[in-house]
Amino acid sequence: MILEKKKAFSEFAANKGLRSTRQRDIILDIFLSTHQHVSVEELYLKVKASHPGIGHATVYRTLKLFAEAGLAREILLHDGQTRYEHVLAGEHHDHLVCTGCNAIIEFEDETIEKLQKEIALRHGFLIRSHKLEIYGLCACCRS
Amino acid sequence: MILEKKKAFSEFAANKGLRSTRQRDIILDIFLSTHQHVSVEELYLKVKASHPGIGHATVYRTLKLFAEAGLAREILLHDGQTRYEHVLAGEHHDHLVCTGCNAIIEFEDETIEKLQKEIALRHGFLIRSHKLEIYGLCACCRS
DNA sequence: TAAGATTATGAAAATGAAATTCAAAAGCAA
DNA sequence: TTGCTTTTGAATTTCATTTTCATAATCTTA
Numbered sequence: 001m002i003l004e005k006k007k008a009f010s011e012f013a014a015n016k017g018l019r020s021t022r023q024r025d026i027i028l029d030i031f032l033s034t035h036q037h038v039s040v041e042e043l044y045l046k047v048k049a050s051h052p053g054i055g056h057a058t059v060y061r062t063l064k065l066f067a068e069a070g071l072a073r074e075i076l077l078h079d080g081q082t083r084y085e086h087v088l089a090g091e092h093h094d095h096l097v098c099t100g101c102n103a104i105i106e107f108e109d110e111t112i113e114k115l116q117k118e119i120a121l122r123h124g125f126l127i128r129s130h131k132l133e134i135y136g137l138c139a140c141c142r143s
Numbered sequence: 144m145i146l147e148k149k150k151a152f153s154e155f156a157a158n159k160g161l162r163s164t165r166q167r168d169i170i171l172d173i174f175l176s177t178h179q180h181v182s183v184e185e186l187y188l189k190v191k192a193s194h195p196g197i198g199h200a201t202v203y204r205t206l207k208l209f210a211e212a213g214l215a216r217e218i219l220l221h222d223g224q225t226r227y228e229h230v231l232a233g234e235h236h237d238h239l240v241c242t243g244c245n246a247i248i249e250f251e252d253e254t255i256e257k258l259q260k261e262i263a264l265r266h267g268f269l270i271r272s273h274k275l276e277i278y279g280l281c282a283c284c285r286s
Numbered sequence: 287t288a289a290g291a292t293t294a295t296g297a298a299a300a301t302g303a304a305a306t307t308c309a310a311a312a313g314c315a316a
Numbered sequence: 317t318t319g320c321t322t323t324t325g326a327a328t329t330t331c332a333t334t335t336t337c338a339t340a341a342t343c344t345t346a
Contacts, residue, residue, distance in 0.1 A: 019293055019342050040332080055296040060333065076219035080304080080332065096268045105266055112258050116277055119250050124282030125239045132275045134259055139267030162313050162322055183303085198325040203304065223303065223333080 002032050004089075005071050012069035023054050027062045028071075037075055037083040073129070094132040100141030145175045148214050155212035166197050170205045174215065174227070180247050182224040220245060237275040243284025 009028055013020060030046050031038065038046075044059040063084050066072040072084040094112070096105040112132070120127045152171055156163060173189050174181065181189075187202040206227050209215040215227040222245055237255070239248040255275070263270045 017293090021294065021341075023295070053296080057297085057334075058295060061294085074221060076221070078217060078219070082332080096263065096266055098268070099271065105268065107262050107266070109258055109262060112255055115252055115255050115258075116275075119252060120239065120277060120279065123239055123248055123250070124285075125241070125248065125277070126280040126285045127277055128242065128279040130275070130277040132259075132273070134263060134268070134270055134273040136263065136271040137269040142267075142269045160322090164312075164323065166324070196325080200305080200326085201324060204323085225303080 001089075005032055009066065009069050009071055012065075018065070023051075023058050024062055024065070026051055026054065027059060028066070031063070031066065031072065031084070032086075037085045039081045039083045041081065043084070093130070094134075096134045096136070096138070098138035098141055099135055100137050103138050103140075105138065148175055152209070152212050152214055155208075161208070166194075166201050167205055167208070169194055169197065170202060171209070171214075174206070174209065175229075179249065180218065180226045180228045182226045184224065186227070236273065237277075239277045239279070239281070241281035241284055242278055243280050246281050246283075248281065 006028060009024075010020070012018075013024075027043070027047055030050075031043060034043065034046070040060055040063060043063065044056055047054050047059055063072060067074055067084065071087055073087050075083045075085055077083065094107050094109065096107065098104070116130060117127065119125075149171060152167075153163070155161075156167075170186070170190055173193075174186060177186065177189070183203055183206060186206065187199055190197050190202055206215060210217055210227065213230060216230050218226045218228055220226065220240065221242065237250050237252065239250065241247070259273060260270065262268075
């Protein structure tokens with residue numbers, strides 16, 4: 001999976017005429033080694049730990065590239081820090097989010113996907129991605 | 144509906160020991176007169192148009208109060224501007240978000256709603272609210 | 287493989303949204 | 317009113333992110 005992502009980024013870079021650099025390789029490695037959501041600052045610190053020369057701006061720039069390449073996705077929480085999460089192959093990215101215990105239950109529903117496409121079509125809208133989050137209480141927290 | 148919201152805010156303010164001020168009334172009026180999704184800056188400009196004395200900070204502070212009071216909800220898009228949208232009773236809250244021009248197209252789909260309920264039921268999950276955002280390019284931006 | 291051309295990098299500066307400060311003004315209770 | 321507290325607005329500060337620009341690294345092609 002990690003190799004696939006590296007390949008995916010190589011291809012993206014090749015396509016875009018981007019150069020292959022030591023920094024991008026390092027940042028990609030470290031990003032792929034993280035779990036869940038990383039803020040830019042967190043990733044920068046991780047990068048700096050093993051490669052002190054790499055600058056802030058490069059981490060910012062490179063994460064944006066990952067997002068463009070479809071490897072990562074920007075997430076905005078309410079603390080003013082942009083985070084990046086991993087984009088997994090075939091994921092549909094729908095969640096039941098428990099406001100009691102913060103558990104996240106993932107689910108997939110083809111019919112919902114299909115309906116979304118219909119709605120988009122009706123509005124002449126070209127779908128790039130989507131996010132469906134259902135907030136409430138999970139089985140544990142409601143009882 | 145507007146009166147209900149005003150009352151709701153009065154009650155919230157009373158509860159919190161907040162004072163009733165001319166500025167808050169004005170900002171609430173103007174916020175209620177807008178349609179979905181106002182950025183702080185947009186609202187500030189609207190406020191300033193009729194009440195030049197009211198400052199930036201007050202608009203920021205007051206919108207945060209509205210969010211706390213449950214009248215408004217902060218939305219974060221990817222342009223670094225916080226927007227506030229109206230919280231409507233029984234609202235469905237689904238959006239097509241154009242990443243080209245930041246246009247927001249609202250839609251409702253009963254079937255999607257129903258499917259969400261089914262999914263929740265299947266997981267023993269109690270729905271409180273949900274958010275469905277479809278990102279992509281609107282008809283204008285894709286052409 | 288060296289030269290030339292272009293892209294990427296890093297440090298520092300710039301930007302810009304949002305928060306904070308603080309003196310003055312306004313609301314409130316008695 | 318009086319006195320106390322909250323709120324306001326202008327200016328300042330903060331802090332994440334972006335930009336700038338000189339230098340360095342990468343790529344191309346001769």
